[in-house]
Amino acid sequence: MTNTYKITLLPGDGIGPEVITEAVKVLDAVAVAAKFNISYNEQHAGGAAIDAHNDPMPDSVIDACKASHAVLLGAVGGPKWDALTGAMRPESGLLKIRKELGAFANLRPVTVPNSLAENSPLRPEAVSGLDLFTVRELTGGIYFGQPVGEEGEGAEKRAWNTMIYSVGEIERVARVAFDWARKRRNKVTSVDKANVLHVSRLWRDTVKTLHENEYSDVELDHMYIDNAAMQMVINPRQFDVILTGNIFGDILSDASATLGGSLGLLPSASVGGPVGIFEPVHGSAPDIAGQDKANPLAMILSVAMMLDTLDQDIAAKAIRQGVEKVLDQGYRSGDLWREGNTLASTSELGQYVKEAALAAL
Ligand code: NAD
Ligand code: IPM
Ligand code: MN
Secondary structure, eight states, X not given: OOSEEEEEEEEXXXXXXXXXXXXXXXXXXXXXXXXXXXXXXXXXOTHHHHHHHSSSSOHHHHHHXXXXXXXXXXXXXXXXXXXXXXXXXXHHHHHHHHHHTTOOEEEEEEEOOGGGGGGSSSOHHHHTTOEEEEEEEOSSXXXXXXXXXXXXXXXGOEEEOOOOOOHHHHHHHHHHHHHHHHHTTSEEEEEEOTTTOHHHHHXXXXXXXXXXXXXXXXXXXXXXXXXXXXXXXHOGGGOSEEEEOHHHHHHHHHHHHGGGTOGGGOOOEEESSSSEEEOOSXXXXXXXXXTTOSOOHHHHHHHHHHHHHTTOHHHHHHHHHHHHHHHHTTEEOTTTOOTTSEEOOHHHHHHHHHHHHHHHO
């Protein structure tokens, strides 16, 4: 096993650098205790890269990512860069790095420990112990389809994107979902809009055929996206693995994140290529940036997902146990705070998780 991991840090914008700082604090501590080394290479991404290099994702940054074992990304974007268009947007930089690294599968696991059930907008009994897992296609669909464009003037002005998937793109991400289901509760719900969209009919047919040919041991059902959004809030426990395309997965996973009370809890792994990107699901949260208020747990749990893929299982487990312990003790950032909890800042939460993770090792 490699003993030194090269990690590229892309803190990005807004709360990105704040949550990355806490994630690194925790990672450094578990690395020492679990006896592996990390060498960091920090690079600009998103708005920070526009300011420094006039490019939201310079090729030099992509090269640095490709030369590392994994990438930790905070968040990109914010009001300062909102007037920019097309490839100059911070968000385009994020899409570019995902595409360049071949990260076609985005894993977004939601777990709701008992201590968080009271923080959920849903009834505690609806979410306590919940464990669901979204596999979102990440490098295709309407985010990348051509043509993209606009033409005309005034009321005649039009703009368009194209939602497009090939059989190969659907199969490879569906395999990821079926393989995860086999390691979990053996059920996949494929979410689409096959009652309206041609591209979704190809999605559904392809998933069905792959299931018949290679995964008939896994339970499979299909759901339209509008119904899935409703089912997510009335009975989330019915889901094990959700398989869906890029834009539906973006929307559905934000909704799933709130089951545990906050978007600030949901980590993700963008995988499929040679180097994975580990990134919280939330954005740069401009409304709370720079105030030491952001919840760092999604970023810290993204580090645990990174350690899973680097086969550092013990360190990954210690981080998850650390997070659970801190939540059990009642510490909450403002996004989760309720009467009876103890309000904690970004840096305090990082420190507490670090101590609890070390105690678990
Ligand atoms: P957002 O996720 O940044 O924020 C939505 C709401 O959730 C805000 O009220 C914010 O304060 C809160 N929130 C998010 N993360 C939190 C955390 N860790 N702790 C506490 N509260 C948290 O989404 P938005 O406001 O729609 O977007 C803001 C910017 O972020 C935009 O430029 C958007 O494009 C970008 N964005 C980036 C990513 C990414 O880099 N992966 C993801 C989503 C949005
Ligand atoms: C996410 C974000 C990104 C996405 C944006 C910022 C490009 O919302 O990671 O969920 O839509 O994929
Ligand atoms: Mn999103």
